Amino acid sequence: MACRSCKRQLLTLARQANTPVAAELSGALLGQQFHRVATKPIAHQQQRRGFRSTPTRSGIMGSIRNTIQKSSEPYRVVAATKEIYDACSKAAPYKIDPIAIKAGTIPKTPEGEDIGEGKGMWHDDFKLPPTFSTWSQVTMLHMYLVFARLRNLDRDAARSWQAQLVDHFFFDAEERMDLGHGISSRGLRNKYLKDLFVQWRGIVAAYDEGVAKNDAVLASAIWRNVFKAREDINIRDLAAIVSWMRLSLKMLDQMPDEALFTRAGTALRWPAKNEFAVVDKPTRVLADQLTPNNSSLAGAASSG
Incomplete structure (x- = not known):
């Protein structure tokens, strides 16, 4: 797990690159990117995580690489x-x-x-x-x-x-x-x-x-x-x-x-x-x- 300071710096770097990578990295690193799947109208709704929308390790590394390359x-x-x-x-x-x-x-x-x-x-x-x-x-x-x-x-x-x-x-x-x-x-x-x-x-x-x-x-x-x-x-x-x-x-x-x-x-x-x-x-x-x-x-x- 990365420390809070490292996460903040990485997100700042992504924002400075002015690319959509920032949103993806934010969700991947902070664990806030979830996909709500609506079910049939019943007494309560069940939340399911959409794993297809969760960036893989290779996807995160590729995003970081592209961000650093554009910044440099x-x-x-x-x-x-x-x-x-x-x-x-x-x-x-x-x-x-x-x-x-x-x-x-x-x-x-x-x-x-x-x-x-x-x-x-x-x-x-x-x-x-x-x-x-x-x-x-x-x-x-x-x-x-x-x-x-x-x-x-x-x-x-x-x-x-x-x-x-x-x-x-x-x-x-x-x-x-x-x-x-x-x-x-x-x-x-x-x-x-x-x-x-x-x-x-x-x-x-x-x-x-x-x-x-x-x-x-x-x-x-x-x-x-x-x-x-x-x-x-x-x-x-x-x-x-x-x-x-x-x-x-x-x-x-x-x-x-x-x-x-x-x-x-x-x-x-x-x-x-x-x-x-x-x-x-x-x-x-x-x-x-x-x-x-x-x-x-x-x-x-x-x-x-």
């Missing part, structure tokens, strides 16, 4: 989205020398952004500068892929996951502004964060349009956001990123909902530069038109 769901979502966000934010890392910031000797882009030090695929293979803008755009690009997958969940669950994922990003962005770039003014950071939020909303709309329409529209959205509409962009880079986005969306779509808690970040580990092999491969129409000499020349030009 928000905490699981926070932990899972933090792990997913960490995978997104590590795609294009960069560092800013704090001594150079204090001395005012840090190099700047033509737009006035601080240029740091960064290594990795997005800096080396796609020739993106190691700046806050590059980091935020590449991070939001990865976030969008997960953001789109979360739409397959129930509406309330999808909103919870998406809100937590976005919160992780903006908390990290503000911390980078403060500690990495020396922006100590909270008002100035809030101004930049508002601009960043507008960019995020525009990115979701632009990538949605590209995914729904065709690769050309999606490549245009990547060119405007990630590459800032540079005129010297390599079309081969855009094609590889488009192919990588399509592949990542497919991998995330094939992942069960429960796997999002543990394996969502694994779908983002496939490097976008690996899609160069797909981009450099001629289509069937071009393969029929290209001669062996032209095909070898095209391969040499792409490798160079």
